[in-house]
Amino acid sequence: MSPRYAELQATTNYSFLRGASHPWELVVGANALGLEAIGVCDRNSLAGVVRAWIARRNLPQGETKVRALTGCRLDFADGTPSLLVYPSDREAYGRLTRLLTVGQMRAKKGGCQLHWEDFLAHAEGQLALTIPPDRLDEAFERNLRGMVGELSGSIWLAAARRYGPRDLNRLSKLAALAERTGISIVATNDVLYHDPARRPLQDVLTCIRQTCAIQDVGIRLQPNAERHLKSPAEMARLFAKFPGAVERSAEIAERITFDLGQLRYEYPDEPVPSGKTAIQHLRDLSWAGAKWRYPDRVPEKVSKLVAYELDLIEKLDFPNYFLTVHDIVRHARDELKILCQGRGSAANSCVCFCLGITAVDPTKEDQDLLFSRFISENRGEPPDIDVDFEHERREEVMQYVYKRYGRNHAAIVATVIHYRPRMAIRQVGKALGLTEDITAALSNTVWGSWGDNVADDHIRQVGLDPKAPEIRRATTIAEQLIGFPRHLSQHVGGYVLTKRRLDETVPIGNAAMKDRTFLEWDKDDIDALGLMKVDVLALGMLTALRRSFEMLPPAANGQRITDIAHIPQEDKAVYDMLCEADSVGVFQVESRAQMAMLQRLRPRKFYDLVIEVAIVRPGPIQGDMVHPYLRRREGSERVEFPAPRPEDGDKDELRAVLGKTLGVPLFQEQAMRLAIEAAKFSGDDADGLRRSMATFRADGRLWTYKQMFIEGMARRGYAPDFAARCFKQIEGFGAYGFPESHAISFALLVYASAWVKRHHPEAFCAALLNSQPMGFYQPAQLVRDAIAHGVEVRPADLQTSDWDCTLEPPDDPRSPHRALRLGLRQIKGLKETEVLVFMKSRAAGLTTLEDYVLRSGLSRRGLELLAEADTFRSLGLNRREALWAVKGMTDELGAERFAPLIARQSVKEAQVLLPFMSPPKEVAEDYRTTRLSLKAHPVNFFRDELTKMQVLPCVALKTLPDRRRICVGGLVLVRQRPGTAKGVVFLTLEDETGVANIVCWKDIFDANRRLVMSSSFLLVHGQLQVAGNVIHLVAERFTDFSQKLTQMRDHEEASGAAPPSPHGRISSALVRSRDFH
């Protein structure tokens, strides 16, 4: 009979830069070796235990599974020997997390400071293994005696054979020591990795930790590769001279009854009034809400749905969850006046609509019972509602959550920051002693952030030999390091709320931000354990929407729009606008790919927008579902539903799943339904698939599901190709999950923002400008778009502009729109606080130039910025005169403040005539100071020259036939290289007439890489590709015109050109593009 063994000292990679294996690797490895249990003990942290627990849960059913024990290695700050601690039950676990919280709160972010007394105060129910130090001296024996005295019966001495010089000698000493103190030794292997092949990685981690190259790190490395998981038989052989030591580990494991599964969710019962049960309260609120939503009469469909959902909620015991979210949303909206919207599967319920958590009307066609379906698919997990708030005011909501639930019951979850390819290769290269330039070159071969391979030809491109051992060693180890956790950071807004003290469930530590704390587990951990989580997220578009609502005139009936739900629904004009791809600034659909899709999809109703939002995503693109859907929509392909063989099931079994999307799966939910309906996944398997999708990189189980999925569908007569595509899509979802429930909420914002843009373009533009930075486009494009929609845009002016952009009565009383006055916020470098002070003094009355300079409260620097931004026009000064005047007066600023009498005697000074500024220079200065110009488009100044070169204006593209070879030129607005497009680069050019979309295939890009990536003014020669309304120019060759923009800056008429000075170049580009990789 083989001996029993449990490894009680395993370090995962959540002991950052020490452990060299993922928790799941250790669990899977321990299971394969036949260990009874594996104890995950990270240093003063429980960050990795949930991962191990999940990995254990995901082990194949049936066989005896290894147990994943939850433990921790405590390193003390006061010289007490380190301890491995295992809580034996739930209460002991709570004490351990409290202990860690105490230690972490004492230290800075990521640290933990513990003393022996702290442990003693929380020691009840803990099983402890003392880790002997390298030198077994008297001090240790004294310490150990003390510990044994306090913890008798639940303390052991950990003994490891590391293949050091005097192992057996040391073990005998330990055994003797244990005997003297009346305890026993337990065999462990002090595991750092699951497999000896990880030794190089572990050595590199040591180097990174010591910030030292491997050639110099010396004996700080482990001497050998022995610290891997070992089988019970091997452990028995190693400890043959110490009978009982190995078996004892299994006995200790048996005494541990605690399992993370015992941390069941316990909702806080904060918002329920006394005397009512939670479900009663929720019922009352929901019905009251239904009346508020439908003041005339609650439709029958709604009342039936609400009743059904409430029953479900009661049955599953979720009412507190809905009450909590409702409470937060209500407070934000009613007390704080913050715009917010919920999303997520549970959010798209009728109850949430009635509670005001979302504004998606469930009575609209095509909305089905997402909620109840969600319940059936997410068995046993709490519902998930993310709430978006205005991005500038989210902090207020967060403060409310703390206030309401208390810091003992609410905290932000962690985000695990993983090693990305660039960082991995950079640090590994450094640790291996590669020079700075080689590591930099290597890390630059990784485009974007999620490539998994540092491809060989890229390495060759930067002039390195991928076969050279130094390079290959670096890339191999870096690949292993990718995906390792690097440190914990706080999540943007995911809160965990508990009834029990939160620090009895998970350790809480300090964040880098002052007065912020966050817990050690991330979102996935929380989900897996079924703890309650509310996401308080920030969304720029909500800020912009609220701002635009505030600027809207009251409607004809005197009503004001204050909420998304007040916007008139299904407005034909809005859809007309979207069909034209006239969507600059509109939420989610303003990118170029989305614009192209708008023209093909031609949305006519709300649900079309839901599809629009979801379709331009990696899931459907990788699954090759986009084109089939479009073809069916256009009617060029028959709508049919894949079906199993008649003997294997109903031929319409997928009609219910895919009906809304014309037989093509587009949403994450549909893919999951396919697994259940078509591939006949059991409930457990579907659950497992969904989970491994969420943590898709963390374990290798997705591959098993892939086979199950494809074979399951093929067996029942589906085309294997269709099955494979569906699964590809699932994989795409895994990386960037985008379910229908989110798409619905987003589509509502698409509609709302499009409605504002269509009917009030001036308010829309002003709100977007006031909410910058956000969205896809720069202020210059937003302003140009507003002008194109008939809005009169007025320059920022000292006398009339506020900090924010404002609306003014139009010059032409017949104009449907008010005029947009740019705010002083557009001026680069100007401080908001300063402008607010200035606005106050201006309101008190400033008239003359002298007033503005001397009594406005503006600093010298602020005044100069205002002068250079040409805001003195209304005082009759151009920018040069203004700067001259301001500079001439500001030395009196101090005098005016401190000795008002003397300052009056300002000298009459000689008139100075400054050279007149040429128009191109004016525009260049506008761009330099405010990033946009209302005077002219920069390209305008080169039109004659361009025409001579037979360069067409962008607007001309609309009237030309397909396949024509032409040339356009313009400023580069956007560069994109989406990961799904196989190296294709998309450019957007802009000239004074409009924009042109350029497609640059990989070979052309590679040949012109530098130019394409850096040029700000580009001429593109190529072939036109016209498909309906979608017009692309496929680039063949480029001419760089960026130099022209520099000329514009130096442009000066009359006096003759000064020689361009070698030092005199202003290095920043006139126009900056937005680049997305």
Added chain:
Amino acid sequence: MALVPELVTAEAEPEADAEALTALADWCVRFSPAVAVDAPDGLFLDVTGVDHLWRGEAQMLADFRSRLITNGLPFRCAIADTPGSAWALAHFGKDGTIAPSGEHEPLLASLPPAALRLDRETWAQIERLGLRQVSQLVAIPRAPFGRRFGRAALTRLDQALGHEAEALTFRRPPTPWFARLAFAEPISAPEDMSRVTVDVATKLCARLETEGQGARRFEVCFHRVDGKALQLSVGLSLPGRDPVRIAKLLVPKLDTLDPGFGIEVVTLRAEAVEPISGRQARLDKAREATVEEGLAPLVDRLTNRLGQERVWRAVPVESHVPELAVGRSRPLGKPSIPQTWNREIPRPTRLFRRPEPVDSVIALTPDDPPTQFRWRGQVHRVHRAEGPERIGEDWWKGQIEDADVGHIRDYYRLEDTKGGRFWLFRAGLYGDPATPPKWWLHGLFG
């Protein structure tokens, strides 16, 4: 880097740059004794009254340029009446401009305001006002201009135009550590050569002593009548300036020199000069020399006899691999690593330079200590044993294919029945019958 993958980057080294600039300033002394450093990348040379040595400014500049080009230095230069205008012309004018005396103003007229050595913010703002040439600045009234851009801007303008004087801080090059003796009659006898060696060393060392300096290296050079120079050099382990000691190190080597038709000049140059505290060895007999000072003469003699590489001191090196755990370091001076050998890890008193093969090893697999082995034909029965101590290879060296987790050494401390103590190791693990592990003896304990 993403744009220009082939771009070679180098760390900015401002200190090294400053040093190089100082060195260049010293070098420029051949053109003018008055050289001022204009950090970070410029030099001023006051060439007033020295250009005649080159027969004119143009020839001087030409010589200057050709010498700089020979040295591969990129540069721009100009000559003008004032430092300010020369700076402007060098930075913004045509390279190599020589402004005729009193006529620099027209040359400056078309230069941009940045040429006036104004700070970046100021000249950028001046240009934004449309004032893009020095001539425009000269033309506008001084008072309003000064009011807006400050006294400093006016000063710079005046300095460039020569209306205001500017004082430069000139650098004085250090005196080289060099001594020279010339003889009326050429010498060639060996005794004479040793004597002049002492003389020239005494001369140089006297100077070293007055300035509180010592040197680590001395280079003596005998210049023969026929123009050939014979060189000899010695190094010291501690900086020194004792002429007798230095001469003693040099004299034995004089035999190797061929004086030919005679030596007319001898020079001695000291290098690696650094301050040493003055000692009064003769007056203060009570003070004992440190061990190092006492050893220094011996070490110097051994080194100069046997060669630099042959005299060293063993120091511990941090490595798990035993043969790499010893390093060589300078015989004197502090050891670079403070710690000593770790007593917890037993290592043999004598470690073989190359492990010696042993055979007939009897040991239990996989890794129990041997009970018997044969070394140099003699069988040893093991009485007591300890081990294994497992040491993995340095996987980061060599080819990737050659690295393997099985490449380990298991070391055993063995004591045979006669009390001899051995350090054996087995390279590799048992397991693959094709490649049975080999046993080696790596050292002996005392």
